[in-house]
Amino acid sequence: MARSFSANAVQIRRPDIDRFAHSDAAAERERNQLPWPQFTVADLNFFYGNHQALKNINLIVPNRRVTAFIGPSGCGKTTLLRTFNRMNETVPNTRVEGRIRLGEHDLFSYPVTTLRRVVGMVFQKPAPFPKSIFDNVAYGLRLEHRLNKREMAEKVEQSLRRAALWDEVKDKLHQSANGISGGQQQRLCIARALAVDPEVLLLDEPCSALDPISTAKIEDLLFELKEFCTIVIVTHNMLQAARVADYVGFFLNGELIELNRAKHIFQNPDQQQTQDYITGRFG
Amino acid sequence: MGNVVISTPGMPLPSEKLFRKQTLVERLRKGDEAIHLLTMAGGWSIILITGLLVHHLWEYSRIARHQFGWHFLITSTWDPVNGLFGAWPFVYGTVVTSLLALILAIPIGLGAAIFLAELAPRSVSNALTFLIELLAAVPSVVYGLIGIFLLIPVLTAIMPAFQKFFGWLPIFSGTFYGVSYFSAAVILAIMVVPFIVSISREVLLAVPIAQREAMMALGATKWEVTWRTVVPYARQGIMGSVFLALARALGETMAVTMVIGNVAQVSTSLMAPGYTIAAVIANEFTEATGDLYLHALIELGLVLFAVTMIINALARLLMLSVRTDEVAL
Numbered sequence: 001m002a003r004s005f006s007a008n009a010v011q012i013r014r015p016d017i018d019r020f021a022h023s024d025a026a027a028e029r030e031r032n033q034l035p036w037p038q039f040t041v042a043d044l045n046f047f048y049g050n051h052q053a054l055k056n057i058n059l060i061v062p063n064r065r066v067t068a069f070i071g072p073s074g075c076g077k078t079t080l081l082r083t084f085n086r087m088n089e090t091v092p093n094t095r096v097e098g099r100i101r102l103g104e105h106d107l108f109s110y111p112v113t114t115l116r117r118v119v120g121m122v123f124q125k126p127a128p129f130p131k132s133i134f135d136n137v138a139y140g141l142r143l144e145h146r147l148n149k150r151e152m153a154e155k156v157e158q159s160l161r162r163a164a165l166w167d168e169v170k171d172k173l174h175q176s177a178n179g180i181s182g183g184q185q186q187r188l189c190i191a192r193a194l195a196v197d198p199e200v201l202l203l204d205e206p207c208s209a210l211d212p213i214s215t216a217k218i219e220d221l222l223f224e225l226k227e228f229c230t231i232v233i234v235t236h237n238m239l240q241a242a243r244v245a246d247y248v249g250f251f252l253n254g255e256l257i258e259l260n261r262a263k264h265i266f267q268n269p270d271q272q273q274t275q276d277y278i279t280g281r282f283g
Numbered sequence: 284m285g286n287v288v289i290s291t292p293g294m295p296l297p298s299e300k301l302f303r304k305q306t307l308v309e310r311l312r313k314g315d316e317a318i319h320l321l322t323m324a325g326g327w328s329i330i331l332i333t334g335l336l337v338h339h340l341w342e343y344s345r346i347a348r349h350q351f352g353w354h355f356l357i358t359s360t361w362d363p364v365n366g367l368f369g370a371w372p373f374v375y376g377t378v379v380t381s382l383l384a385l386i387l388a389i390p391i392g393l394g395a396a397i398f399l400a401e402l403a404p405r406s407v408s409n410a411l412t413f414l415i416e417l418l419a420a421v422p423s424v425v426y427g428l429i430g431i432f433l434l435i436p437v438l439t440a441i442m443p444a445f446q447k448f449f450g451w452l453p454i455f456s457g458t459f460y461g462v463s464y465f466s467a468a469v470i471l472a473i474m475v476v477p478f479i480v481s482i483s484r485e486v487l488l489a490v491p492i493a494q495r496e497a498m499m500a501l502g503a504t505k506w507e508v509t510w511r512t513v514v515p516y517a518r519q520g521i522m523g524s525v526f527l528a529l530a531r532a533l534g535e536t537m538a539v540t541m542v543i544g545n546v547a548q549v550s551t552s553l554m555a556p557g558y559t560i561a562a563v564i565a566n567e568f569t570e571a572t573g574d575l576y577l578h579a580l581i582e583l584g585l586v587l588f589a590v591t592m593i594i595n596a597l598a599r600l601l602m603l604s605v606r607t608d609e610v611a612l
C-alpha cells in the first residue's frame with residue numbers, strides 16, 4: 001500500500017490521490033496525528049509553449065502548516081505556486097497536465113474566482129492599488145460580500161491586525177497606500193489577501209525586497225497565520241526556510257527533488273543534490 | 284596631530300583633477316547640458332507662443348472691448364450692418380455642441396478602448412487601432428461632407444420617429460430641418476472618438492500586469508479587474524484623452540460650419556440651427572469691413588480661448604471629485 005505520509009516524512013512517492021477521502025485513510029491520519037493534505041498533486045507537468053517548466057511533480061502540501069519551496073532560480077517554484085490558484089491560466093500559450101486536489105476536490109472543478117478566494121496569493125513585489133490603505137484591504141470584500149459600513153471597518157481592522165500592520169497605519173487608514181514603506185506595503189498586501197478569509201495563502205518570495213526588521217515581522221506573522229491558514233512560501237533565503245517552514249520542498253530544473261520535514265531537509269536530506277544546494281555548493 | 288598626514292601642499296590629490304571646471308564644449312558633448320538646454324527651449328516656447336497669442340488677441344480686439352465691455356458676452360445681437368456685436372449665441376453654440384459631442388463620444392470611445400485593450404485578440408486590436416488612427420487624420424472638411432450627405436439625411440429620416448417619443452422634451456422639440464446643434468454634435472463626436480480610443484487604449488495597455496494579477500488573485504472576474512482596477516489606474520490618461528477631445532471639439536471649424544446652419548441665435552432645442560465661435564470667425568473674417576467688425580471677430584477668438592480654459596478647468600475639477608473606487612458595478 002502506498003503510504004504517502006509516513007510518521008516523519010512526506011514522501012515524494014506518487015500520492016494515491018483518490019485515497020484521502022477514504023475513511024480508512026482518514027482514520028489512519030487521525031491515529032498518526034498527521035495534517036490533512038491541503039493540496040495533493042499527482043503527475044503534474046506544466047508547459048510554457050514548448051518549454052516544460054514542471055516535470056512530473058508529485059507532492060502533498062499539508063494543511064495548516066508552513067511549506068517552503070526552495071531551489072535555484074528558474075527551477076519552477078513560482079510556476080508551481082501559480083498553478084495552485086490557477087493564475088497560470090492567465091498566461092497565454094500555457095498547458096497544464098496532471099491532477100491537483102484542493103482538499104478532497106479537483107482543483108479545476110472549482111469556479112476559478114471562488115478558488116482564488118479560497119487560495120489567496122501575495123506576490124514578490126508588493127502591488128498595492130493606488131487607493132487608500134482602507135480601500136486596499138476592503139477591495140476583495142467589496143467584490144462579493146455585502147457588508148455594511150461597520151462590518152467592513154471591523155473586517156479591515158481584523159485583517160490589518162492579523163497582518164501585524166494595524167498599529168502602524170491605524171491613524172492613516174485613509175491615506176494613499178503608495179505612501180507607506182515597502183515592508184508595510186507587503187504586509188498590506190497580506191492583509192488584503194487575508195480579508196477574504198482564504199484557506200490557503202501562497203507567498204512568492206514575500207521578503208525579497210525587505211529589510212531584516214520587516215522580514216522578521218512577516219515571519220512572525222506566518223506563525224500566527226498557520227493557526228487558521230495553510231501557507232506555501234517560496235524563498236531563496238535558506239535561513240528563512242529553516243526559521244518558518246514545517247516542511248520544505250527542494251526543486252531543481254522543474255523537478256521536485258525532495259519534500260520533507262524542514263528539520264530532515266536541513267539536517268540529513270535524502271538526496272545529495274539537496275545537500276549540495278543547502279550547503280551552497282551549487283545553485 | 285602627529286601621524287595624520289593630510290596632503291603636502293603643491294602635490295594635488297589624484298581626485299583633484301576631477302574637480303577641474305569643465306569647458307562649455309566638454310559639458311555640451313556630455314549630452315546632459317545640451318538636452319537640458321533644448322528641452323528648456325521647448326518649454327519656454329510654449330509659454331512664449333501662448334503669451335504672444337493672448338497678447339495679440341487682446342491688442343486687436345481693443346476697439347470692440349472698449350465699445351461693448353462685458354455686454355459683448357451676454358448680448359445676442361450680431362448685426363454688422365448696424366455695428367452691434369454680441370457673442371452669446373456663439374458661446375452657447377460652442378459649449379452646447381462640444382459638451383453634447385463629449386457625452387456621445389466618451390462612452391463609445393471608452394468602450395472601444397476597453398474592448399481593444401482588454402478583450403480583443405492582439406492582432407485584431409492592432410488592426411483596428413491602425414484604422415482608428417487613420418480616422419483621426421481625415422481632414423475635417425471630409426467629415427463635413429459626410430455630415431451633409433450622409434448624417435443629415437439619416438437624421439432627417441429617423442428624427443420624426445424619435446420626436447414622437449421624446450419631442451415633449453424642450454431639448455428635442457421643434458421641427459428638424461437637418462442643420463442643427465444636434466447634427467454638429469454628432470459630427471464632432473465622430474471626429475473626437477478616435478482621439479479618445481487611441482490614447483485610452485495606450486494607457487489601458489500600460490497598466491502594470493502586477494495590478495491586474497493582484498486583483499485576479501482576490502477572485503475578481505475579468506470585468507471586475509477591468510472596471511475596478513485597470514480603468515481607475517488609467518484614469519489620469521483617460522482624462523487626458525477626453526481633454527484633448529474636448530479641445531478639438533471646441534475649436535473645430537470646418538465640419539461644424541457645414542452642418543450647424545450658421546444662424547446666430549440661441550435655442551433650447553438641439554434640433555434648431557445655431558452657430559459656433561470658430562465657425563463665425565472663419566465665415567466672416569474675409570468680409571469684415573471696418574475695424575469694429577474685425578475687432579469683434581478677434582474678441583470672439585479671445586472668448587474662445589477663455590471658454591476653452593474655463594471648461595478644461597471645470598472638467599478637471601469634476602474629474603478630481605469623482606471617486607472612481609466608489610463606482611458601482
Ligand SMILES: Nc1ncnc2c1ncn2[C@@H]1O[C@H](COP(=O)(O)OP(=O)(O)OP(=O)(O)O)[C@@H](O)[C@H]1O
Pocket residue numbers: 048051053071072073074075076077078079080091
Ligand atoms: N511567462 C513565461 N513564459 C515563458 N516561460 C516562462 C514564463 N515564466 C517562467 N518561465 C520559465 O519557466 C521556468 C520556471 O520559471 P519560474 O518563474 O517558475 O522559476 P522560479 O523557480 O520561480 O525562479 P525564481 O527563483 O527566479 O523566481 C523558467 O525556465 C522560466 O524561464
Ligand SMILES: [Mg+2]
Pocket residue numbers: 077078079204
Ligand atoms: Mg519565482
